[in-house]
Amino acid sequence: MPFLPVPYLVPIFIMSYILDPIIVGVCIGIGASLGKSVSYMIGRGGRALLNERKKKEFELFGKFLGKYGAIAVYIFSSLPLPDDIIVVPFGMAKYDFKKFFIALLLGKFTLGFIVAHVAKYSFEYIKFFIGNGDPILITIISIALMILMITIVYKIDWMEAVEYSEKHGFIAYIRLLWLRNRNKLRKA
Helix, strand or coil, X not given: CCCCCCCCHHHHHHHHHHXXXXXXXXXXHHHHHHHHHHHHHHHHHHHHHCCHHHHHHHHHHHHHHHHHHHHHHHHHHCCCCCCHHHHHHHHHCCCCHHHHHHHHHHHHXXXXXXXXXXXXHHHHHHHHHHCCCCHHHXXXXXXXXXXXXXXXXXXXXXXXXXXXXXXXXXXXXHHHHHHHHHHHHHHC
């Protein structure tokens, strides 16, 4: 549903233990893309409420997006973050829906496959370490790991990550994060 953050990844995380992660990933990709298309259409329709100056601004925004708009949609949609923040403006800018939808679908497939596979194998690893114990305990530990993963993704400054990685490489950015966190722990 547009603008309402629904924690759909938690049930998906749990379902991935039982279902094939590839099927779960495909279902996430299709379902989430159709849902976000509603947000795009809201932005497209909401354009009628704009004054002429704002319409021209969004036209310029659409031209600015050019060939990189699809990359932005892919990146935002493949992260467990609220992506309506860019989806609605893309609609208002009349960004090519076909390019938008393909990038969105690929991003949601990526997110779905990652979450489903992390879920599937986290359950397996937890079972390995604690034995074939209580399935409720295994589920709780897996959900805690998923929340930790989402928190880490959320805490990353993605603008800095892209800029630093372009200049120095991705591995150098990982080292930078490691050193920052190590320094924070020493000061505490």
